[in-house]
Amino acid sequence: MIDIKATLSESEERMEMAAMFLEEQLSRIRAGRANVAILDGVRVNSYGSMVPLNQVANVSTPDARTIAIRPWDKKMIRDIEKAIMDSDVGITPDNNGEIIRLGIPQPTEERRRELAKQCNKIGEKAKVEVRNVRGDIKDKLKKAIKDGLSEDNEKDAELELQKIHDKYIKKLDDLLAEKQKEIMTV
16 A cells, blocks of 8 residues: 655655756856856866865855855966866966956856756756656556555545645746846846
């Protein structure tokens, strides 16, 4: 016999993962404001092994248009610059011997529209995942009827599942709307 509460909490967990995925992906999109998350994918060659940038340097945002990277070992400046140039960040680093600065350019109107489209694509992926979870759980509930679950319990569980689905779709829409606003703000 199927445990409805466990099944619904499993579905909610999977939908939450989709929301977390969207949040993480959106944080990496450069919207004209300095955000250290755009450097999350940068790996630096440190003594023969590739490590995340934040393990070899302090990364901060002194103002809205600048990211400052202060290496813990000054010998790492060249390696960090090379890693940033090789990554898909798309910003040329500028260093003064102690600190590497990344100036975040103001995106053009066309670039903002592209970024908005990119956000919508990622958002759609997350929504599809939430819908897939709902479909999987609905199938489980339908099969459970054959295993002795009453139709009333199945209908109640389906309603609860729909509420969870709607809650997460709204959460994804809110995340997207917030990012759109951030992108389109000049």
